[in-house]
Amino acid sequence: MKKSNKKMMVVEKPSTTVGLDIGDRLSHYCMLNAEGEVMEEGRIRTEEGALRKQFEGEVRMRIAMECGTHSPWISRLLERFGHEVIVANARKLKAITTSESKNDRNDAEKLARFAHWDLRLLSPLRHRSVERQQDLTLIYARKTLVRARTMIINSARGLVKSAGGRLPNCSSKAFEKLVKPALPPALIECVSPMLEQITALNLQIARMDKQIEAFAGRYSEIPRLRTAHGVGPLVAATYVLTLDQPHAITNSRQVGAYLGLRPRQCQSGDHDPQRRITKTGNPYLRVLLVQSAHHVLGRFGPDSALRRWGLKLSATGGKRGKKRAIVAVARKLAVILHRMWRTGESFQPFPIAPIHTSLQPVAST
Numbered sequence: 001m002k003k004s005n006k007k008m009m010v011v012e013k014p015s016t017t018v019g020l021d022i023g024d025r026l027s028h029y030c031m032l033n034a035e036g037e038v039m040e041e042g043r044i045r046t047e048e049g050a051l052r053k054q055f056e057g058e059v060r061m062r063i064a065m066e067c068g069t070h071s072p073w074i075s076r077l078l079e080r081f082g083h084e085v086i087v088a089n090a091r092k093l094k095a096i097t098t099s100e101s102k103n104d105r106n107d108a109e110k111l112a113r114f115a116h117w118d119l120r121l122l123s124p125l126r127h128r129s130v131e132r133q134q135d136l137t138l139i140y141a142r143k144t145l146v147r148a149r150t151m152i153i154n155s156a157r158g159l160v161k162s163a164g165g166r167l168p169n170c171s172s173k174a175f176e177k178l179v180k181p182a183l184p185p186a187l188i189e190c191v192s193p194m195l196e197q198i199t200a201l202n203l204q205i206a207r208m209d210k211q212i213e214a215f216a217g218r219y220s221e222i223p224r225l226r227t228a229h230g231v232g233p234l235v236a237a238t239y240v241l242t243l244d245q246p247h248a249i250t251n252s253r254q255v256g257a258y259l260g261l262r263p264r265q266c267q268s269g270d271h272d273p274q275r276r277i278t279k280t281g282n283p284y285l286r287v288l289l290v291q292s293a294h295h296v297l298g299r300f301g302p303d304s305a306l307r308r309w310g311l312k313l314s315a316t317g318g319k320r321g322k323k324r325a326i327v328a329v330a331r332k333l334a335v336i337l338h339r340m341w342r343t344g345e346s347f348q349p350f351p352i353a354p355i356h357t358s359l360q361p362v363a364s365t
Contacts, residue, residue, distance in 0.1 A: 153198060156179070167179050260280040292333055305351065
């Protein structure tokens with residue numbers, strides 16, 4: 001047998017490892033010593049004062065927690081106290097999320113044991129900076145207002161339709177102006193407040209759109225990503241702020257799987273069925289990429305190699321070919337954007353394939 005030349009990676013175990021199961025009001029913790037034995041358990045309030053009293057001034061610990069609503073500010077707080085903080089990917093912890101004896105106490109102990117023995121079991125991730133988190137919060141606030149506007153518009157149409165009328169088709173921005181004259185007299189008093197709310201939401205959304213467009217001045221990669229067909233300021237900003245760093249994903253082809261745009265796998269022996277996409281990762285960015293794919297393959301989409309590839313795939317896919325082509329284009333667009341981000345290149349509608357030349361040996365005479 002050949003001896004392996006690979007060096008074994010030695011990871012020094014900390015003297016104290018803590019598993020912190022974060023709750024909305026109360027958080028449970030479990031402390032292990034260097035031998036992996038439980039030395040202390042308890043619960044504290046999910047507040048800065050309680051966390052400061054428990055962990056500030058203590059010897060450096062390794063603290064593991066699941067990602068969630070409170071994990072960004074808690075991880076930053078504990079890091080300021082000098083501790084090693086591990087934020088686990090909750091989607092990867094099936095041993096915790098699908099346990100038959102799941103409770104906060106057991107979850108805290110499992111987090112501590114995983115962090116004590118092998119950090120790779122937690123699939124650790126890092127939270128973005130405070131500034132980037134605030135910018136991403138603006139995008140999600142806009143998404144909430146858009147959803148509220150859509151709900152009000154659909155409700156108004158349903159109310160008028162139930163009375164025997166029908167409102168004209170129009171955009172959200174022109175809804176109040178075009179719809180108000182078409183309201184049945186009996187419903188004007190009921191529907192008018194809804195139209196006023198739509199107008200107010202349009203103003204707020206327009207103000208947020210200007211703020212999102214201003215992100216291009218702070219993130220130099222956004223203008224470059226906007227050169228891609230179907231990618232506007234919202235899609236580019238959401239892409240950059242969600243992925244945070246281009247080198248967080250080593251291979252651009254992995255972005256499709258990272259955003260849940262690859263098919264599920266259930267292969268066993270000769271059995272390898274075709275499954276739907278996984279839909280893991282960030283759902284909002286995935287929706288935006290699908291909307292961009294609709295633009296690329298739509299009537300007004302500019303000509304490009306990506307559009308031609310998608311249309312060809314749509315024509316050969318049968319009844320579900322169009323839907324599959326949309327998802328495939330969205331996945332390929334995500335890969336292209338990541339490649340542009342890493343290389344600093346602008347979008348090329350028809351990229352030139354590299355020419356590989358082989359040197360032929362010259363025979364001597």
